[in-house]
Amino acid sequence: MRRLYRIWKYQAVTGCAKLKTIKCECGHSNPFGTEICESCGKPLTNEKSHELINMRYEGSAVRSQTYNKTIVDKVWNFFSSVKVGIWIIIVILVAAAIGTIFPQEMYIPPNVDPTTYYKEEYGTPGQIFFLLGFHDLYGSWWFLLLLAALGVSLIIVSIDRGFPLYRALKYQRVTRHESFMKRQRLFAMSDSGISMDRVKTVLAKKRYKIKEDNGNILAEKNRFSRWGPYVNHVGLIIFLIGAMLRFFPGMYTDQTIWIREGETTAVPGTKTEDGQYYLKNHKFVMELYDKKDKQFSQALDKTGNPVPKNYQSNVTLYHAEPSQVVGAQTELKKERDAKIKVNEPLSFNDYSVYQVDFKLNEFHRMNLKLENKKTGKTYGEIKVNLFNPKSSYDLGNGYKVDMVEYFPNFKLDENDQPTTENSIPDNPAFVFKMFTPETPKGETAFIGIRKNVEAGDNKYKMSFSGIETKNVSALTVKKDRTLPIIIIGGIIFMLGVVQGLYWNHRRIWIQQRNGQLWIAAHTNKNWFGLKREMQNISEESGLVMPIDQSDEKSA
Amino acid sequence: MAELSSTLLYIAFIIYLIATLVFAMSLSDKKGKENKAAYTKRWGRVGYILSILGFASQLGYFFTRWMASGHAPVSNLFEFTTFFGMMMVFAFILIYAIYRTNALGVFAMPIALLVIAYASMFPRDIAPLIPALQSDWLKIHVTTAALGEGILSISFVAGLIFLIRVVDQTVSTKKTKMLEIIMYLLLCVFGFVLVSAISAAAGYETSFNFTDKKDQKVEVTYNVPALVGPPNGSQADDHFGPLVSSPSWMNGEQAPRKFNTFIWSLLTGGVLYGIVRLILRKRISAAIQPKLLNLKPDLLDEISYRSVAIGFPVFTLGALIFAMIWAQEAWTRFWGWDPKEVWALITFLFYAAYLHFRLSRGWHGEKSAWLCVIGFVIIMFNLIAVNLVISGLHSYA
Numbered sequence: 001m002r003r004l005y006r007i008w009k010y011q012a013v014t015g016c017a018k019l020k021t022i023k024c025e026c027g028h029s030n031p032f033g034t035e036i037c038e039s040c041g042k043p044l045t046n047e048k049s050h051e052l053i054n055m056r057y058e059g060s061a062v063r064s065q066t067y068n069k070t071i072v073d074k075v076w077n078f079f080s081s082v083k084v085g086i087w088i089i090i091v092i093l094v095a096a097a098i099g100t101i102f103p104q105e106m107y108i109p110p111n112v113d114p115t116t117y118y119k120e121e122y123g124t125p126g127q128i129f130f131l132l133g134f135h136d137l138y139g140s141w142w143f144l145l146l147l148a149a150l151g152v153s154l155i156i157v158s159i160d161r162g163f164p165l166y167r168a169l170k171y172q173r174v175t176r177h178e179s180f181m182k183r184q185r186l187f188a189m190s191d192s193g194i195s196m197d198r199v200k201t202v203l204a205k206k207r208y209k210i211k212e213d214n215g216n217i218l219a220e221k222n223r224f225s226r227w228g229p230y231v232n233h234v235g236l237i238i239f240l241i242g243a244m245l246r247f248f249p250g251m252y253t254d255q256t257i258w259i260r261e262g263e264t265t266a267v268p269g270t271k272t273e274d275g276q277y278y279l280k281n282h283k284f285v286m287e288l289y290d291k292k293d294k295q296f297s298q299a300l301d302k303t304g305n306p307v308p309k310n311y312q313s314n315v316t317l318y319h320a321e322p323s324q325v326v327g328a329q330t331e332l333k334k335e336r337d338a339k340i341k342v343n344e345p346l347s348f349n350d351y352s353v354y355q356v357d358f359k360l361n362e363f364h365r366m367n368l369k370l371e372n373k374k375t376g377k378t379y380g381e382i383k384v385n386l387f388n389p390k391s392s393y394d395l396g397n398g399y400k401v402d403m404v405e406y407f408p409n410f411k412l413d414e415n416d417q418p419t420t421e422n423s424i425p426d427n428p429a430f431v432f433k434m435f436t437p438e439t440p441k442g443e444t445a446f447i448g449i450r451k452n453v454e455a456g457d458n459k460y461k462m463s464f465s466g467i468e469t470k471n472v473s474a475l476t477v478k479k480d481r482t483l484p485i486i487i488i489g490g491i492i493f494m495l496g497v498v499q500g501l502y503w504n505h506r507r508i509w510i511q512q513r514n515g516q517l518w519i520a521a522h523t524n525k526n527w528f529g530l531k532r533e534m535q536n537i538s539e540e541s542g543l544v545m546p547i548d549q550s551d552e553k554s555a
Numbered sequence: 556m557a558e559l560s561s562t563l564l565y566i567a568f569i570i571y572l573i574a575t576l577v578f579a580m581s582l583s584d585k586k587g588k589e590n591k592a593a594y595t596k597r598w599g600r601v602g603y604i605l606s607i608l609g610f611a612s613q614l615g616y617f618f619t620r621w622m623a624s625g626h627a628p629v630s631n632l633f634e635f636t637t638f639f640g641m642m643m644v645f646a647f648i649l650i651y652a653i654y655r656t657n658a659l660g661v662f663a664m665p666i667a668l669l670v671i672a673y674a675s676m677f678p679r680d681i682a683p684l685i686p687a688l689q690s691d692w693l694k695i696h697v698t699t700a701a702l703g704e705g706i707l708s709i710s711f712v713a714g715l716i717f718l719i720r721v722v723d724q725t726v727s728t729k730k731t732k733m734l735e736i737i738m739y740l741l742l743c744v745f746g747f748v749l750v751s752a753i754s755a756a757a758g759y760e761t762s763f764n765f766t767d768k769k770d771q772k773v774e775v776t777y778n779v780p781a782l783v784g785p786p787n788g789s790q791a792d793d794h795f796g797p798l799v800s801s802p803s804w805m806n807g808e809q810a811p812r813k814f815n816t817f818i819w820s821l822l823t824g825g826v827l828y829g830i831v832r833l834i835l836r837k838r839i840s841a842a843i844q845p846k847l848l849n850l851k852p853d854l855l856d857e858i859s860y861r862s863v864a865i866g867f868p869v870f871t872l873g874a875l876i877f878a879m880i881w882a883q884e885a886w887t888r889f890w891g892w893d894p895k896e897v898w899a900l901i902t903f904l905f906y907a908a909y910l911h912f913r914l915s916r917g918w919h920g921e922k923s924a925w926l927c928v929i930g931f932v933i934i935m936f937n938l939i940a941v942n943l944v945i946s947g948l949h950s951y952a
Contacts, residue, residue, distance in 0.1 A: 082911055082915040082916060083916070085911065086908050086911050086912060086916070089904050089907055089908045089911070090904075090908055092904060093901050093904040093905060093908070096897050096900060096901055096904075097897070097898075097901055099892065099897060100894040100897050100898065100941070103894075104892055106891075106892075107893075138892045229914075254887070254888075289683045293683070295557075295623060295624060295625070295681055296624075296680075296681060296682060296683045298680040298681070299678070299680035299681060299682035299683070300682075300683070302678065302680060307682075307683055307685065308685055308686055309683065309686070310686055310689075311686050341686065342686035342687055342689070342885060343686065343687070343689055343690040343884055343885045345884065345887075352887075354887045356887065476887045478887050478888075483883070483889075486889070490876050490879075493871075494868065494871065494872060494876065497867065497868045497871065498868050501864040501865070501867065501868060501910075502864070502865070502868070524914075525913075525914050526857070526860070526861070526864075528853055528854065528856075528857035529857070
């Protein structure tokens, strides 16, 4: 990059004499590759031609148009080409569109296997989609490479065109060469005889800045609009850099925690030398719209399903100093109470905590009674904490229940053996051993929801007597230090786009030559607007209306 | 309040319709004693004032509905599409103020009318906001995005007029065929509105039971006669039966119904197009062309470009930047490759390519106009297909 810059600077900024220079008849030495003399404006290529001159980048030496020898030149020229840039945009566009044909992997149900899901759901096209890796298209190496290519193109094109253009516009002369004038798209000659003062007044009224030299005039306005494209490209580059920084450690965390009501959890990713943050979930609240609500009753009747109004976790944020003694109880210092809702995350320091999901009525505690099967008489109740069950429950008077095995989320494996899917008690099942004075050796029974399997012919059984549930909140903890960079990039981009599109750079040259008045006008875009303005100026000042020479040619 | 709101929308619709007719009349080459330019100017002004009145009435609809529901009415397909139509009218009012081209009204107003009519075929009840939508960004993001799309649509309108004006109609070429396809598709939208409205007026309904892709038995109710039934479905009533079943992969719960409506739209569009061709006895665009001959092509080209130049930054701000800010707040990330997001990006990239083609590679006139047509297709695709077919996080809107 440095080398590229040096090469560019070497021949474009200094117009260095070490390289071949082009000497114009006015005596000025132009850098190699210059198309229009920087000093007098005489076209240096196709001198004899009468075609309109190419005013792009004011004809100044552009690196990519000048050198094409080394590999560096070739790479540089490739990425500095607007054509290549447009192609990169179009390829990204098409690729992005292809990625929406079927849902991306992140949007398919979380518990399905993508290798089979796409085929089952979308048939052969789905299978092809998956096999080509399009289920993770936006994270694929080639898509990231395309984005990188876009970034490189943005940088190179900005350097390649931006600096020469700046130089050319900064040092432009008022008096230009005869053929520079004649070969402008808008041009006219007329016998002079109008008041130049009046022309200047009219131009000034139209907010033109006027420079004079020997009675010749250069009227210019909105030059800053020419920097719009470069400003917005810089904004985009900053944006892309910001997006890239996410992959550096410490810049970005994204973790989801499930907290049950009443639970306190360390907030993942918030541990620093100063300690760590903790969250206590007091309550998860879900509200639904009331069907009797008059304004929405029609819509609510039609859908039939209840419509949620609010998801909210009432939490307290704590902070703990790092403990001096290993293993010592951490002391939590209350920071503040907060209500986390969708669209209203809790923010502290660099972190934001979002309400993202919930689970209502998760089993928390299960109550069972020891019962004599024949008499129906009960001998005390045990309360099983499903997250932390005891191995033995003593009911007194010689009555006791041992928990031999516990399956929080019971299922049968391939060999029809009882097992548990995970540690979430969605379908709890137990193997109990019940001891009574009558059955001192104990009786074993397998108890689950709507299941009761006994080892022999038991006299006693465990019967459900109650269940306690709790709601669970899913909260996502995010830290994203790249956001400020991305925001700055976005703002710069917007400013650049507006700057470049809402204003137009316009220039009018008026020269006295051989007793005639020559007038030429140029704009980088929006010729129609320039012509309308010229029409206006000519009506007000008596200046002859220049003719669009590109129209004449096509007509 | 809700009734007042509907009435105002209805009035706006009627005024837009009259404005269209007035603009069309202003172009007609009546051989009266009157000076042609004065005639065009006078009726152009009447049309313009009518457009502004219609817009004011629709603005009334918008704010009364806002009062009735308690939130900005841009939260479902009906509300958003109606608003988009309103923004098209607004963009037209803006651009007309600069260029005073009556032909723009002849095309922009009926297209806005079609958009609003299309919107009205979706459920119009005032629905409550789900938690994800309860944010001030709903109104900021959606309205700015719709305004950007509205202005960009005017570039399509100007581009279309340009093409009808310049494409050689003496011979049949790819270009004349493409123009006819555009006319046909616009008539298809009209066909959709016609079929839906007639069916609704007649209170037509027919139901099917079938097994959807989740292996669940579902009942689907068609509001237009069933040409295409669900795969392996059985009709629950003895109404006009399906002629064919939709292909077996089309087994989403609502997919066969949408497909049936789609077929109806294409068919009615075809019938309408056939009738118009029979009356005109030439291509529709060839019949319109003579009315446009006194328009300067480079003026149309300019209008089309200016609309992109004005609309592109607005669209970027609304559909990408505000969208990202909201997404960061509601969904924890500013960008998540949700289909709607991706298609907003595609729209952005497309118009970025357009600007590079035009400003750096000198694509003016016809090429530029065709690009504007494609741009509008992309916007419509994002509005309609992404919601009805692809559907992601934005499926409510």
